[in-house]
Amino acid sequence: MQSVKFHSRMEAVQSPIVQVIGDLIRQVPGTISLGQGVVHYGPPPAALEVARQALADPDTHTYQDGAGSPALITAIERKLRRDNGIEVAAGSGVTVTAGGNMAFVHAILAITEPGDDVILPVPFYFNHEMAIQMAGCTANRVPTDDRYQLDLDAIRQAVTPRTRAIVTVSPNNPTGAVYPEQALREVNRLCQERGLYHISDEVYEYFTYGAARHVSPGSFDGAQPHTISLNSLSKAYGFAGWRIGYMVYPTALADAIAKVQDTVLVCPPVIAQVAAVAAMNVGPAYCRRQLPLLADIRDIVMSELRSLEPLCTVPPADGAFYCFLRVNLDRDPMRMAERLIREHRVAVVPGTAFGVTDGCYFRVAYGALQKETVAEGIGRLVNGLRALG
Numbered sequence: 001m002q003s004v005k006f007h008s009r010m011e012a013v014q015s016p017i018v019q020v021i022g023d024l025i026r027q028v029p030g031t032i033s034l035g036q037g038v039v040h041y042g043p044p045p046a047a048l049e050v051a052r053q054a055l056a057d058p059d060t061h062t063y064q065d066g067a068g069s070p071a072l073i074t075a076i077e078r079k080l081r082r083d084n085g086i087e088v089a090a091g092s093g094v095t096v097t098a099g100g101n102m103a104f105v106h107a108i109l110a111i112t113e114p115g116d117d118v119i120l121p122v123p124f125y126f127n128h129e130m131a132i133q134m135a136g137c138t139a140n141r142v143p144t145d146d147r148y149q150l151d152l153d154a155i156r157q158a159v160t161p162r163t164r165a166i167v168t169v170s171p172n173n174p175t176g177a178v179y180p181e182q183a184l185r186e187v188n189r190l191c192q193e194r195g196l197y198h199i200s201d202e203v204y205e206y207f208t209y210g211a212a213r214h215v216s217p218g219s220f221d222g223a224q225p226h227t228i229s230l231n232s233l234s235k236a237y238g239f240a241g242w243r244i245g246y247m248v249y250p251t252a253l254a255d256a257i258a259k260v261q262d263t264v265l266v267c268p269p270v271i272a273q274v275a276a277v278a279a280m281n282v283g284p285a286y287c288r289r290q291l292p293l294l295a296d297i298r299d300i301v302m303s304e305l306r307s308l309e310p311l312c313t314v315p316p317a318d319g320a321f322y323c324f325l326r327v328n329l330d331r332d333p334m335r336m337a338e339r340l341i342r343e344h345r346v347a348v349v350p351g352t353a354f355g356v357t358d359g360c361y362f363r364v365a366y367g368a369l370q371k372e373t374v375a376e377g378i379g380r381l382v383n384g385l386r387a388l389g
């Protein structure tokens with residue numbers, strides 16, 4: 001019998017790094033994970049209660065509107081107006097997706113054809129590069145500066161006739177950088193001038209510390225026709241397992257997005273949407289209540305890691321729940337991440353997964369830590385880096 005053998009587009013796509021690190025963690029019981037980007041809290045109790053009640057409703061168990069339930073879309077529109085200054089008026093559409101990752105895939109499939117390129121500032125969120133490659137496009141990697149802020153000149157110079165979009169993620173995964181309004185305005189204006197889309201991933205919008213403020217490019221004057229805003233309940237409402245995200249886009253893309261949605265999801269999970277409406281009614285205060293604790297944990301993480309200078313460099317990280325650590329050694333970061341797990345029982349994600357290939361970098365995620373585990377987790381990382389350094 002002949003074995004099935006062929007090439008697939010997936011060969012060029014990196015393996016899901018969180019699962020790779022997760023497999024290693026399982027081999028070393030007791031490992032503290034600073035790997036996955038999750039929060040330590042779950043959904044608001046009110047959301048769980050309505051989900052319980054929805055089990056008895058026959059509508060929960062059937063296909064519903066493809067773009068999302070009218071109740072959830074109304075709640076999202078209200079939130080966009082209140083928190084983001086985005087008016088979903090004539091000219092814009094909203095689609096609910098199974099998480100923010102799916103919204104990004106929808107956007108890329110809707111705006112590109114194979115052979116196009118999409119500008120990604122490096123370090124990037126790995127699933128963004130993976131989605132671009134799966135669509136038969138090229139991720140056009142553009143460096144950021146030494147504080148992981150956007151380099152506008154580099155972005156400008158990277159635009160080619162095949163460029164379809166510029167992606168920004170603020171607050172950023174993996175760096176924790178928050179981009180100032182002016183930088184986002186310049187990216188948005190560049191997109192307008194060059195006929196590109198600005199894809200703005202805002203899943204960490206509520207997670208800012210100190211003086212840093214989140215701003216939505218979709219709220220800028222004249223931005224609406226070329227701006228796609230992505231969001232998710234995964235982080236803000238501890239909703240990762242419920243898989244609810246959403247996107248706001250110019251209506252010129254509505255048909256294309258409806259085609260992708262119908263093919264891959266048909267409609268968003270109905271029970272998760274019911275829970276999402278209740279969570280959004282509780283509002284961002286639910287998430288903001290967690291911020292003082294996260295800010296304390298971040299302070300501990302940053303000061304412990306900075307104690308490693310000059311072995312390590314840690315630029316400011318004023319948002320999300322990550323920092324992106326440079327280890328000033330000529331080492332293979334994947335190999336070092338493996339040794340940190342096996343020899344020091346602490347997990348971080350190597351920078352290569354985020355497109356950084358010119359040095360030894362790691363993403364440190366602290367959203368899942370409690371005050372009790374932070375000292376132990378960071379202590380292991382600091383000791384491990386010293387020992388391996």
Ligand SMILES: Cc1ncc(COP(=O)(O)O)c(C=O)c1O
Pocket residue numbers: 037098099100101102125169172173201203231232233234240244245
């Ligand atoms: C920048 C960014 N966008 C999107 C997502 C997707 O989250 P979800 O698909 O759970 O909404 C994540 C998750 O880590 C993220 O970091």
